[in-house]
Amino acid sequence: MHYTNRKSLALAASLAALLTVAGCHKKNPAPAPPPAPAPTAPTPTASITATPDTINAGETSVLTWKTSDATDVSIEGLGSVASSGTQSVQPTQTTSYHLIAHGDGGSADATATVTVNAAPPPAPAPSETNIDEAAFEAAVKPVFYDYDSYDIRPDAQSTIQADANFLNQHPNLKVVVGGYCDERGSTEYNLALGENRANAAKQALVTAGVAPDRLRTVSYGKEKQFCTEHNEACWQQNRRAQFTLDQ
Amino acid sequence: MPKKLDTFHIFLLSALVAFASSLHAQDWVHTGTNLGNPKIVIAAADFKAATADPQTAPMKSVFDQTLYNDLRYAGIFDVVSKSMIPNATPGSPQEINVANWSAAPSNASYVAFGNLAVNGGRVTVQGYLFDTHNTQNPQVLGKQYADQATVDATREIAHRFADEIIQQLGGTPGIAETKIYYVSQRGGSKEIWVMDYDGFNPHQLTHLHTVSLSPRVSPDNSRVAFSSLGRNGWSIRMYSLVLNRMVAFPEWGDTTLSPAWSSDGTKLAYSSARTGDPDIYVCDASGGGAHRITAFRGPDVSPTWNPKTNAQIAWVSGRTNLPQVYIMDSDGANVMRMTDGGYASAPSWSPNGQFLAFAWNRSYGPGAPGGEDIYIMDIASKRWTQLTHDSGANDAPSWSPDNRHLVFQREMGGRSEIWMMLADGSDQQQLTHDGENSQPNWSWK
Numbered sequence: 001m002h003y004t005n006r007k008s009l010a011l012a013a014s015l016a017a018l019l020t021v022a023g024c025h026k027k028n029p030a031p032a033p034p035p036a037p038a039p040t041a042p043t044p045t046a047s048i049t050a051t052p053d054t055i056n057a058g059e060t061s062v063l064t065w066k067t068s069d070a071t072d073v074s075i076e077g078l079g080s081v082a083s084s085g086t087q088s089v090q091p092t093q094t095t096s097y098h099l100i101a102h103g104d105g106g107s108a109d110a111t112a113t114v115t116v117n118a119a120p121p122p123a124p125a126p127s128e129t130n131i132d133e134a135a136f137e138a139a140v141k142p143v144f145y146d147y148d149s150y151d152i153r154p155d156a157q158s159t160i161q162a163d164a165n166f167l168n169q170h171p172n173l174k175v176v177v178g179g180y181c182d183e184r185g186s187t188e189y190n191l192a193l194g195e196n197r198a199n200a201a202k203q204a205l206v207t208a209g210v211a212p213d214r215l216r217t218v219s220y221g222k223e224k225q226f227c228t229e230h231n232e233a234c235w236q237q238n239r240r241a242q243f244t245l246d247q
Numbered sequence: 248m249p250k251k252l253d254t255f256h257i258f259l260l261s262a263l264v265a266f267a268s269s270l271h272a273q274d275w276v277h278t279g280t281n282l283g284n285p286k287i288v289i290a291a292a293d294f295k296a297a298t299a300d301p302q303t304a305p306m307k308s309v310f311d312q313t314l315y316n317d318l319r320y321a322g323i324f325d326v327v328s329k330s331m332i333p334n335a336t337p338g339s340p341q342e343i344n345v346a347n348w349s350a351a352p353s354n355a356s357y358v359a360f361g362n363l364a365v366n367g368g369r370v371t372v373q374g375y376l377f378d379t380h381n382t383q384n385p386q387v388l389g390k391q392y393a394d395q396a397t398v399d400a401t402r403e404i405a406h407r408f409a410d411e412i413i414q415q416l417g418g419t420p421g422i423a424e425t426k427i428y429y430v431s432q433r434g435g436s437k438e439i440w441v442m443d444y445d446g447f448n449p450h451q452l453t454h455l456h457t458v459s460l461s462p463r464v465s466p467d468n469s470r471v472a473f474s475s476l477g478r479n480g481w482s483i484r485m486y487s488l489v490l491n492r493m494v495a496f497p498e499w500g501d502t503t504l505s506p507a508w509s510s511d512g513t514k515l516a517y518s519s520a521r522t523g524d525p526d527i528y529v530c531d532a533s534g535g536g537a538h539r540i541t542a543f544r545g546p547d548v549s550p551t552w553n554p555k556t557n558a559q560i561a562w563v564s565g566r567t568n569l570p571q572v573y574i575m576d577s578d579g580a581n582v583m584r585m586t587d588g589g590y591a592s593a594p595s596w597s598p599n600g601q602f603l604a605f606a607w608n609r610s611y612g613p614g615a616p617g618g619e620d621i622y623i624m625d626i627a628s629k630r631w632t633q634l635t636h637d638s639g640a641n642d643a644p645s646w647s648p649d650n651r652h653l654v655f656q657r658e659m660g661g662r663s664e665i666w667m668m669l670a671d672g673s674d675q676q677q678l679t680h681d682g683e684n685s686q687p688n689w690s691w692k
Contacts, residue, residue, distance in 0.1 A: 148569055148590075150545075185619070186592030186606060186642055187686060188461060188505045189563055189570045191474075191481065192518055192525040192546030195502045196565075199523045217520075218480045219502050223437075223458050 041105035044070040048099040050089075050112040051158050059165035060088045060209070061114045063097055070101035070108070091116055131170065133245055139166045140175070140243040143201050144236060147182075150196035152204050160201070163243065164208030171211075174246035177202045179219045180226070182235035187221060194219030201241030216246055275625055276632055279601045280651050280670040286325040287416055290348055290355035291315045293329075294372070295338030297364035306370050306401045307363045313402045314359065316445055317409030317423040320676070322651040322669045323416070327353050338362035340375060340386060349379035356380060357387070359412060363401075370396040374408045376415065388415055399448055406443070422647045426690040427654055428452075428462040428471055429665055433682030439473050439486060444647070444654075444667070444689070446678030452486050453493070459484070461505045465512050465532075466691040470494070472506040472515060483517060483534075497534035508532075509577075510554035510598075510691070516540075516562075516577075518548040527562050529577065540579035546570065549593055552577070555600025561585070563592050572605050574626065585624060593643045597650055597670075598691075601625060604644040604653055604670075607633075621655050623670065634672030645689045646670075654678070654687040 048065040055061050066084040067073050074080045076098040078087070089097070096113045131139075140163045143156045152160065167173060179198030181190040198217035206212045226242075227234035277283030293311050296303045319326045331352040337343035337360045348358040361374040376388035388411055394400040406423035413421030422444055431440040434451060439462045442449040453459055455475055462473040471486045477498070483506050485496040502520040509516070512532060519528045521539070526547045530537035541547050545565035553559040553574075561574045572591045575582045585591075589609035596603055603626060608619040619640040624631040635641045639659035646653060654667045657677075663685045668675040 148565075185590055185608075186549070186563070186570070188518075188549045188643075189546060189565070189592045191460075191502075191504050192520075192548035193565065195520045195525050196546055199520070203523075216479075217502070217523075218476075219520075220476075223460075223476070 041103070042069045043105040044068060044101040044103035044108045046070070046073075046099050046101040046108040046110045048075075048097060048110045048112040050097065050114045052162060053113065054115045054117065055091075055165065056117050056169070057092055059169060060090050060161070062086055062088050062161060063112060065099050065110070065112075067099070067101040067108070069105055070103040072102040073100070075099050089114065131173065131245070136173070136245050137243070139163075142240045142242045143204075145197055145239040145241075147235070147239065148185075148193070150179075150193060150200045152200055156204075160204045160208055164205050164210050167205065167210045167214070168208075171214075174214050175216070176244045176246045177205075177215055177217045178224075178242045178244060179217065179221075180224065180238055180240050180242060181220075181222045182238040183222050183225060183230070184235070185222075187223075191219050191221035191223075194221045197239075197241050201243075275628075275630060276623065276671045279597075279599070279625065281417075281419070282322055282651055282669060282671050284323065287323060287357065288327060288355050289318055289324045289357045289359065289412075289416075290327040290332045290353050291318055292332065292343075292358060292360035293336050294360065294374075295336045295342075295362040297338060297362040297371075298366055300365040302365040302368075302370075302396050303363065306365055306396055306398070309398050309401045310363055310372065310405045313405035313445075313447075314409055317406060317421070318359070318412065320445065320652075320667070320674070321409070321413050321417065321421060321423075322649075322674070323413065327355050336360075339373070340377075340389075343375075343377065345377055345379040345382065345385050348377075357412075357416065359408075365396045368396050370394055370401050370404070372401075372404050372408070374411075376412050388412065402443070402447060419649055420692070422649045422652060422689075425648060425692065426464070426468075427645075427665070427678070427687050428464050428690065429679075429684055429687040430460055430462065431679070431682060431684045433684075437683075439471060440684075441471075442678070446665070446667075446676075449679075449681075452488075453484075455484075455493075461686055462688050463506050463508055464488075464688060464690050465508050466510055467512055468690060468692065472496075472508065474504045474506065474517075483515070499537070505549045507550045507552060507560075509552045509557045511557060514552075514557070516550035516552060516560055518546075518550070518562075527560065527579075540577070541575070551594050551596045551603075553596050553600050554598050561594040561596055561603055563594065572603065572624075574603075585626070585629060590619070595645045595653075597623075597646045598648055599650050601627070602646075602670075604634075604646060606642045606644065606655075621653065621668075621672075623653075632672075634668065634670075635675070636672075638675075641666075643686045645687050647689045648691055652689075654689050656685040656687060 046067045050061045064086045073083050094115045096111050098111050100109045141159050177198045179194030181194050202215045225238050227237040318324050333347040348355045358377050364371045372392045374390045377385040392404040409423040410421035425444045428441050430437050436456050437458045439453040440451050458476040460474050462471050464471050474481050475484045481502045482498045483503050485494045487494045504518040506515050506517045516529050518525045527541040527550050528539050543566040547564045550560050550562040560577050563570045569590050570592050572585045572594050591607045594603045594605040602623045604623045607622045620635040621641045621644045622631050639657045641657050644653045644655040657666045663683050665679045665684045665687045
């Protein structure tokens with residue numbers, strides 16, 4: 001799903017780039033080939049993605065863009081930007097972010113659209129008391145780790161972002177970040193590793209805007225297991241940071 | 248193809264090196280642990296029942312079995328099999344003919360014998376140790392004990408008599424009166440328990456109804472430090488063996504794990520995640536003066552002091568990914584890596600300062616299900632030898648005070664139990680059989 005999205009975005013971007021180049025040609029039909037100023041100036045490229053590409057009103061999406069061979073890069077509505085970078089946006093309605101890259105060899109553009117779902121029923125503040133553990137865990141998903149590692153994997157970034165969005169939307173919720181390990185290896189070492197995992201997840205949420213004093217870490221090492229079979233599928237389930245309500 | 252050959256040769260070479268090191272291992276292990284001396288041939292006679300009280304027979308049976316096992320487990324004796332000793336129960340020096348015991352098939356150099364009486368709820372034991380080759384003056388020991396006629400007290404008397412014999416013939420105190428602190432789940436939650444060194448007499452100490460781990464008894468046997476999961480995560484807790492209840496210890500509010508006593512009882516080393524990243528800290532015995540002594544990225548846990556000097560600490564660090572055993576000065580200087588790869592954890596420093604025992608999986612990794620085994624390493628030379636082989640996942644070794652034994656946890660068939668062995672890997676004995684038991688810690692005396 002994820003990859004399909006990316007592919008079609010890239011396709012759209014290159015299609016747009018092609019159209020732009022064609023348009024340029026139409027505008028200058030008359031003059032004979034002048035002495036080419038930069039004979040082999042490469043055509044710029046541009047791509048942009050939004051993660052996640054669908055949010056609820058009030059949530060944040062992160063734009064990530066990349067260009068090459070461009071001297072002037074801008075995103076409509078945001079103004080001039082670096083040739084590549086990331087920026088978080090908080091649109092209140094569905095918005096298309098149009099990236100334009102101009103260079104000596106022409107220009108390219110790409111678009112990423114953030115779809116904003118209709119705002120949830122109003123009066124959000126009192127409704128927080130209605131969030132029970134099950135609803136919380138359905139919204140705030142765990143983060144999984146590689147074997148003997150506590151690095152947040154690239155595939156966990158979108159989970160962290162979605163989790164942070166939910167927590168930013170419910171600023172009164174306090175959270176326990178539990179660090180878990182699979183059954184292999186030393187009891188004591190796994191408790192320390194679980195602490196590193198919980199803390200890595202906490203730091204990632206803090207980076208995504210969640211106040212650190214709302215997050216409390218607890219390591220469970222290999223003392224509590226989500227899955228009890230002795231195989232990699234199960235071990236992967238157990239190598240996680242799990243978020244629960246701190247009540 | 249040539250690459251394959253290379254790998255194969257490297258494999259052959261390392262297999263050869265490992266084989267060679269295991270051949271040599273026995274010498275340095277036996278020298279360092281005092282297991283290298285020729286074993287003394289000793290016989291333990293069944294004690295003579297000196298009264299007709301109905302309690303006499305059951306107490307005598309407990310005593311005979313306990314004494315026999317203590318001598319057998321000591322590691323310095325070749326205990327003559329009961330089927331090869333003279334069919335006699337000498338109750339006193341007047342009743343023994345030592346020539347019968349020194350002769351074949353017994354061939355004993357020493358014989359332990361005596362009598363046991365129960366009178367009005369009291370048990371009295373007279374125990375003797377005779378040198379069978381000294382016909383003029385054979386008595387080496389003559390001891391008398393009295394206590395209440397209970398199984399536990401009778402067993403304790405046998406342990407005390409055994410330790411007298413071991414001290415007399417081995418030159419160092421025995422371990423028959425020592426205890427093993429451990430984690431047991433037989434009551435549902437993981438609590439701290441204690442048992443005699445031979446696995447008998449288990450008692451539950453804590454009733455915290457959470458997860459309690461890593462018990463470490465203080466050198467004076469007055470307190471047990473351990474780590475327990477509370478509302479605010481893991482903290483060091485203290486159980487008083489004098490008051491038989493929990494006593495206060497500071498709760499720092501960060502993940503605090505794996506306490507370890509210095510051998511003078513004045514300091515604790517432990518792992519704390521005060522900064523968000525677990526590091527080794529040291530505080531005094533009351534929890535004051537806490538200060539950090541490592542600052543490495545990643546897990547740092549499981550400290551153990553050099554009990555000979557208290558000037559060094561060994562611990563486990565994940566600073567280069569998979570955990571390795573390191574040593575450093577107790578102020579954090581002179582860090583030295585001890586293990587060269589794999590997954591190494593749970594070090595215990597031998598009482599004589601010479602060895603580290605630890606759990607090691609030398610071929611750890613995804614798709615390489617190597618064994619987690621107990622190893623010991625000579626610290627000065629970094630020579631190591633493997634003590635357990637092809638028997639489950641072994642973890643958490645702990646040295647006995649006599650430097651000759653290790654207790655450890657072995658997980659087999661999904662269940663973890665506590666085992667004991669001699670420090671050369673021989674004589675492995677399972678000590679627990681009920682429920683899940685783990686993380687043994689041998690008392691200092």
